[in-house]
Amino acid sequence: MQYKTITLFLTALLITCSSCISPNTHQIEVSYPFQKVGADAKETMQVLFFTSDNCPPCLRMKKNVWPNAEVRRSIKQYHCSPRMLNSSNEKDLVYFKHYNIRYIPTTIICDRYGGELKREVGYVSIKEMLHFLVQ
DSSP states (O other), X not given: OHHHHHHHHHHHHHHHHHHHXXXXXXXXXXXXXXXXXXXXXXXXXEEEEEEOTTOHHHHHIIIIITTOHHHHHHHTTSTTOOEEEEXXXXXXXXXXXXXXXXXXXXXXXXXXXXXXXXEEESXXXXXXXXXXXXX
């Protein structure tokens, strides 16, 4: 009798615990709120700029590259870009992890679903950025 009770208890415990454990518990859910329905391909892509408050090359790009008139004109084709993602912002860290950002600054062009299309790591000059955006 005691054997049956222990077996029933362990079976119930196993069923209860197995429903609590998900094989996806370590996956990161990343949302991509920048989709535009019925738009051209480039209008649904986005430029992500991974930065930090204390990164001199990042600060130089924020000061010189992103405000440049030619860069701003070229980047208009991308939806809500550039999206600045800062390592100091806790909400942005999920993107750092998702895109496996190891060095900053990093600039990524991604598709409407957040899939990475191309990446540039390190400081990018105005000329290099214009080439990066049109390729």
